[in-house]
Amino acid sequence: MKLPDKFFLAPMAEVTTPALRKTVSSFSPDIVMYSEMLSAGAIAARSPHNEPLVKRHEFDRNFIYQIVGCDPSVMADSCAILSGTECLSVDVNMGCSAPDIMKRGQGARLLSDPARARTIIKSCRKSCGTLLSVKMRSGFEKNDPERLVDFARMLEDEGVDFIALHPRYAKLSFTRNADWGLVKLLKEKLRIPVIGNGDITGPSDAVKKIETSGCDGVMIGREAVKSPWIFRLCRAVMDGENFTLDVDARDVFIKTLEHTAEFLPDRLHKSRAHRFCFYFSKNVKFSHELFRLIRAAERIDTIIGIVQDYYGRNPAEAALRFETRDGSIIKK
Numbered sequence: 001m002k003l004p005d006k007f008f009l010a011p012m013a014e015v016t017t018p019a020l021r022k023t024v025s026s027f028s029p030d031i032v033m034y035s036e037m038l039s040a041g042a043i044a045a046r047s048p049h050n051e052p053l054v055k056r057h058e059f060d061r062n063f064i065y066q067i068v069g070c071d072p073s074v075m076a077d078s079c080a081i082l083s084g085t086e087c088l089s090v091d092v093n094m095g096c097s098a099p100d101i102m103k104r105g106q107g108a109r110l111l112s113d114p115a116r117a118r119t120i121i122k123s124c125r126k127s128c129g130t131l132l133s134v135k136m137r138s139g140f141e142k143n144d145p146e147r148l149v150d151f152a153r154m155l156e157d158e159g160v161d162f163i164a165l166h167p168r169y170a171k172l173s174f175t176r177n178a179d180w181g182l183v184k185l186l187k188e189k190l191r192i193p194v195i196g197n198g199d200i201t202g203p204s205d206a207v208k209k210i211e212t213s214g215c216d217g218v219m220i221g222r223e224a225v226k227s228p229w230i231f232r233l234c235r236a237v238m239d240g241e242n243f244t245l246d247v248d249a250r251d252v253f254i255k256t257l258e259h260t261a262e263f264l265p266d267r268l269h270k271s272r273a274h275r276f277c278f279y280f281s282k283n284v285k286f287s288h289e290l291f292r293l294i295r296a297a298e299r300i301d302t303i304i305g306i307v308q309d310y311y312g313r314n315p316a317e318a319a320l321r322f323e324t325r326d327g328s329i330i331k332k
């Protein structure tokens with residue numbers, strides 16, 4: 001099985017909104033993008049509340065829906081519904097370590113219950129009319145390479161088409177570095193494609209991690225929210241292309257906020273805009289000050305006003321230039 005691209009935008013709750021996806025795809029239309037994690041129960045119940053998160057847009061080309069849950073028949077029903085949209089894949093979340101998810105036996109908790117994980121994958125495989133994938137951590141309470149390989153082989157044997165591995169065990173938040181040696185190990189032990197994820201800091205790092213781990217692709221989360229253009233630069237570095245990218249950060253900032261208002265209902269504006277701004281503000285010098293003002297704002301038009309005011313006072317910060325030369329990147 002060949003995946004359509006080597007670059008993946010990670011699923012991030014409240015962050016990989018249609019607004020962010022539209023911005024990312026404006027730089028890199030061919031990469032693979034995930035939805036936010038979606039409750040399998042809400043999808044199976046066809047909850048109208050969920051509709052804005054489930055809706056697929058024209059820019060969602062190589063698109064993966066990620067579902068979270070632990071009831072095999074509910075997971076299977078939601079797979080059937082979502083795979084009917086001709087998405088690239090439906091992905092089962094076995095990586096989320098949020099306490100409210102894990103206490104329900106979902107997300108990364110499934111790593112400690114291989115029998116249930118197997119039943120879920122068996123049911124999903126039967127109902128899923130497209131690729132079926134799993135995004136997982138490297139363990140629950142600790143990293144145990146042998147258990148990791150056994151678990152991943154079980155997924156492979158049950159018909160999972162590819163795995164994205166975030167090589168931190170679930171009880172670690174972001175305190176220690178992701179262990180890319182485990183991505184390499186899994187790639188060596190499995191027949192299906194393995195995507196590596198965790199701590200990618202820039203385009204050269206992404207390409208180096210593909211080379212050193214031998215993985216089939218890389219998934220980028222936080223760094224792609226700060227730099228939605230990162231995948232375009234990854235491609236240029238990978239291809240050894242000599243390329244210059246000029247980005248108007250003010251424009252990207254404001255457009256993404258406008259798309260948030262366009263694609264999502266009012267009740268989601270504040271949480272989604274704040275989450276995006278938390279990461280994207282890091283592009284400016286006085287990011288703490290900027291984000292402090294944004295966090296106090298309730299409405300997207302107020303936030304846009306704050307951003308306009310910031311760049312009005314610091315116009316030189318809007319123009320970003322990146323150059324790739326002979327497989328490395330220079331930021332000007």
Ligand SMILES: Cc1cc2nc3c(=O)[nH]c(=O)nc-3n(C[C@H](O)[C@H](O)[C@H](O)COP(=O)(O)O)c2cc1C
Nearest residue numbers: 010011012013037095135166198199200220221222
């Ligand atoms: C705000 C936030 C929300 C996340 N939500 C999800 C999620 O819904 N599903 C999931 O599988 N992983 C989720 N993750 C984990 C990311 O997909 C990714 O595995 C992690 O951030 C490591 O990649 P990075 O170092 O490139 O950010 C989330 C991470 C962050 C920071």
